Amino acid sequence: MVDESILEVLQKNFPRIAEKSLQEEIAENGKLFKYREGETLMDFGSYVKIIPLVVKGTIKVLREDDEGNEIFLYFIKKGTTCAVSFTCCMMRKRSEIKTVAEEDIEIIGIPIRFMDLWMTKYQSWKNFVMLAYEDRFNELVQTIDNIAFKKMDARLMDYLHKRSEAMGTTTIAATHQQIAYDLNASREAVSRLLKQLEKQGKVALSRNKVELF
DNA sequence: ACATTAAGTGATT
């Protein structure tokens, strides 16, 4: 049975998934899930049971080091998916990452058993998966040299831009503490750097809010 | 008005 509402939302957000029969199969087997802001979709060590196609909102992806520090990796915007979940579920491996709803989100969840089949059956699914990988790989390379080679101020700017772009707003609702947590830096450092950015006219600051220019 | 939480500061390592 094809779920018309899923079909509709799929076509709207994932034009790349073009084959009609594939769209129908997704609408037939996928389920719409909603999560509220701040909810953890997937934690470290858990098994992935569905592939999420994000149709609303933004998901934040975090990595944890051996001391339990979390560091922000990237955002999954609407109209995209989590490339890591493909490998994760195909290999039946535990998740190496944690994903949190950055705002209220909706996803179409596809049971993992369809992955193998669709890869060979549908050209556009294969392309979709490959593109997801490519995107993520490029982003990760960026993220790596952010962390490895850039100073905190550049990382902060980067983070703000990514976050505003991912969520489609220049106003970032977050405390300095939360930002510091994502960047694995101290709150004071973030405060001081934000202050500098404000002096340079790049941002405007108020409580719980950073406005990006 | 008071308590709580976010943000700012300066010193120290």
Next chain:
DNA sequence: AATCACTTAATGT
């Protein structure tokens, strides 16, 4: 750049 020890400002009750 992190941590500490405060101070000051903004907000909720």
